[in-house]
Amino acid sequence: MTIKGLTQGTPPSLGLQGAHLGSYSNDDRKAERMKKGTPGFTLVDYAFRDAALTTAQASHSGRGQMNSGFYSWSPLGVTNKPEGIQKWEASPEEASRVLTKAARYYGAVDVGFCDLDKRWIYSHTYDGRPIVFEDVDEGYVTREKAVLPNSHKWVIAITVPMEVEEMMYSPAALNPVSSMGYSRMPVVAGSLAEFIRGIGYHAIPCGNDTALSIPIAVEAGLGHVGRQGRLITWKEGPMVRICKIFTDLSLTPSPPAPKGIIEFCEVCEKCAKHCPSNSIPLGPRTYEGYSEANNPGAYKWYCNADTCLGYWREMATSCAICFRVCNFTKPPGLSHNVVKWFIRNIPQLNRFWVWADDLMGYGKMADPKEYWQKP
């Protein structure tokens, strides 16, 4: 069976994913690191990390390659609603429940829903084509523009997991978790989009492309924006990647995530203190960003993406120290759940938990020499 769309969409000549990868981790930089012989930066470690991106890259989905691979804006032809069968009719509540169940089966950690706010949509594609809305049933992308249908008024925010154990080797190359997350995203978003098409509706699955993922995830109740500028969830902390789907299937907005994460970040500052490029601010939130990579006007902590990327180039990896040291980066466990209960309910103890986290030695870099010896 031929699956439509796997090689369609963004023209290959644009090379979006390759261009981004090459910007901080091309072969020359990797070879330099390997020659230095630093543990965690060996040929084996880089190959381990890079191979985790196999599903994303080999399916032409990348980190969010618009309208390509599993992120195709057109049906892939995997599900087909037979002629003469009416589309599935359900209340928004029931549709939300069914989609949540399906998304979790396909590999989501969490799922939330919200109404579309057009301010989240990027003004342009990565290569400068405008993204516009039109009265059409199905979204499409041409060499001139990307068109989202006005009927796609609902957004599904989906998180996929990243592993805590491997994250502890950051900023070494021995950290495949982001790449593995990018490989999980198109599988979950693409499968759920095809499921929605199979019941008679339209769906536009996206990775990092087309719209800002973090405000969508926050609005869909999956978490809050932490000091490091990433989504922090109660269940997995920052250890998730986000994908999303725009659809004309009516869905019920999810309730906001419980408060407490931002209040904790206000007293914590651990990521800011450990960031090697000083890209994460100390002190209170602001409305101002650092560069055109920031979107000013929201009251939050702005990460300086330019200096962050500069450090990625220096290391020839995507760093992620701020993920490693975050107090919310913890494996599942009763004791961590108890601490989170206190953070949610008795914020007066937050400083104590920050102190205790350091005392327990959480967030220290693990020894890369030991990883491959472990069973």
Ligand code: SF4
């Ligand atoms: S990825 Fe590294 S350099 Fe970038 S903000 Fe996080 S700690 Fe700083």
Ligand code: SF4
């Ligand atoms: S390290 Fe602390 S301040 Fe930074 S995001 Fe995590 S909890 Fe918030």
